[in-house]
Amino acid sequence: MDIRSQVCMVFHLDKCIGCHTCSIACKNIWTDRKGAEYMWWNNVETKPGTGYPTKWENQDIYKGGWEKNGDTVSLKGAGKFKGLKNIFHNPHMPVLDDYYEPWTYKYEDLFTAPEGDDQPTARPISLVTGEHMDVQAGPNWDDDMGGSPDYARQDVNLVKLSAAEQESMFQLERMTFHYLPRICNHCLNPACVASCPSGALYKRGEDGIVLINQERCRAWRMCVTACPYKKSYYNWNTGKSEKCVLCYPRLESGQAPACFHSCVGRIRYLGVMLYDADKIEPAASVSEDQLVDAQMDIYLDPFDPEVIRQARLNGIADSTITSAQNSPVYKFVKIWKLALPLHPEFRTLPNLFYVPALLPTMATVSNGVYDSTSQSLWNGVESNRLPMKYLASLFSAGNTGKIVDVMKRLMAVRLHRRGVTVGDLNSAEISTAMNEVHMDADTANAIFRLTALATFDERFVIPPAHREESIEMLEATGDVKGNTGFGFKETPARGL
Ligand code: SF4
Ligand code: SF4
Known part of the structure; x- marks a missing residue:
């Protein structure tokens, strides 16, 4: 067991109102500069939609992320060897028109x-x-399904749906959408880091934030191709690549990142999770239907005495372990099993998890009339307007069972709270929904509290800064395994 600590995030999509305050907060601080005008380290997309840059999810076009190669993984289209032949012309690199x-x-x-x-x-x-x-075009051109025939219908996640299912989604009275705010996932298996021939990208030891050393960057732009989320950008003015830094100067002084702090819908949560670095490569290499479970298995129980002992042996401070125990992310992801990674099939093991949107998908239409009677409003999740297959394509590598399970848990919380506050549902219906997902009233109330009433300190549990840990971990691991500190493959050749 090789225990590390990672700052992780949860975005609760039911609460996002698409106001873009997060994007503006980030732009004002970080990308309001020459050469960075087109960059949105934080952007908010409408789903279904094609996103920013256009069709970023389609790795047939961009060749980002990792692909399974037997018991291991290799970069899909970037890296020292695959990338060299594309030095002068890289057909998989997004160009300005793909952004705007x-x-x-x-x-x-x-x-x-x-x-x-x-x-x-x-x-x-x-x-x-x-x-x-x-x-x-603009970074949010398909906002609120604007121009749906051109944009929403081109959403790559629709390919998993049959023609009839797609058609039913786009019947006017059934149409639904939700927002998808995105930042760098500060992945456990970051393709950007592994792809850089100059060793300019690195993952900080103490909190796992992925950064680009501007001195080392030699403008290869392999990271732009390699990141399947397209969250590494090239600055044409400085000739260097740039990316989200998770506002590390703010984190180090105990403040939440700007996009988190400013979020109007209070959808964002931040906290530490402890993980076992030895499990990274095996977890990234399992078959697609196993990916979510394998990633969840990497994160460890911070209350387990053996985990605490090993974490201390690895130099993790007690204050960081306490942060992990209080982490809202740990609760959403591991305890309540309500949050999933975006496109786990990219195999970068992203550390940003999403609670999928239940509310916009609920309620049915019969004979062209929106039916808001209680019985229809609380229909089973399978009959929601947004097909589960579509959400599974976003959040569980196509594993529909995983997304249905999460949606049922969300539904159980809603039914329970509706029973408490409105009281118009019969108690047998509520009990059935709760029993199906093995949830008790205390858990439902705790989920409701952290979702709807949480204070600033409950949403952001920021670990104290321990820079000395970072140095020790990087040095120790680099010596023993001869890699970049976290088991990344295709170790960069430093000094290029
Ligand atoms: S999201 Fe992209 S840029 Fe961020 S760590 Fe992962 S691979 Fe790198
Ligand atoms: S500030 Fe929050 S609510 Fe507004 S778009 Fe960004 S994530 Fe959504």
Whole structure:
């Protein structure tokens, strides 16, 4: 057992209102610079939709992440060897049009235009060329299913649905959507780190945050290709790649990252989980239907005396172990089993987990009429408007059983709380739903509390900074295993 600590995150999608405050908070702090205009380290997408950059989930196009190779994994399209042949032309690299051409408006025309019959307008001008431009796309172009025929229908997750299932999703009266906020997942098996020929990317020892050393970066851009979530970006002005830093200067001073702190819907949770680094490679290499369970098995019980003993032996401070014991992420992910990783089939073992949206998918339509009677409102999750297969494609590598289980647990909490607060459901119906997922009233109330009423300190349990641990762990592991500190494959050749 090789115990490490990792800052992990949960986003509760039922609570996201798509306000983009998180994106703006991040942009104002980190990417409001020349060369970074098109970057959204935090972005919010509408699902179904094609996202940002367009169709980022389609690895037939971008070749990001890992693929299973027998009992191990190898990078799909980047890395020292596969990447070398694409140095001068990489067909899998997203180009500016896949993101969008950033623009501003020529506001001075509003003040300086000569008097005339028409109102002056501020025309869009490109932030790249400075020329007038026709805006063709943006980072959230398919917002609220805008332009559904062109965008929502191109969602790569729909390919797992039959033609009839897809058609039923896009009947006007059945259409539904939810938001998907995304940041770097600070993965346990980060393809970006493994792909970098210069060894510029690294994972911090004490909290697992993945960073790019700007001094070492040599603009190979392998990380842009390798990250299946497209959360590493190339800055054309500095000639370096950049990515989300999880606001580590804020974390080190006990503050939540800016996107977490500013989140209007309070959908975000942050906390430490302890994990066994020895299980990373085996967990990344299992078959697709096993991926969620294998990843969950990596995270350890922070109350287990043996885990605590081994964690101390590995130099993890008691204050970090206490943080892990109080972690809201540990509760959502491991204890309550309500949060799942996004696209686990990319095999990077992401540390951002999502509680899937139950609310927008509930309620049925009969004869074209939205049926809000209690009986229909609380129908079984299988009859929801958003097919379980679609959600399984997002959050469980197509394992429908996993997503149905999570949705049933969410439904059980709602039924229980409806019984407590409104009292219009019969108690047998509530008991049946609770028994099916083996949930008692105390657990349902605890889930409700952390979901709806949690204070700032309950949502963000930030470990105290221990920089000295990071140095020790990286050095120790590098010596023993001859790798980059966490068992990454394709160890970068430093100094390129
Ligand atoms: S999500 Fe972040 S850590 Fe994971 S591969 Fe992409 S850039 Fe790397
Ligand atoms: S600030 Fe929060 S609620 Fe608003 S879009 Fe971002 S994640 Fe959603």
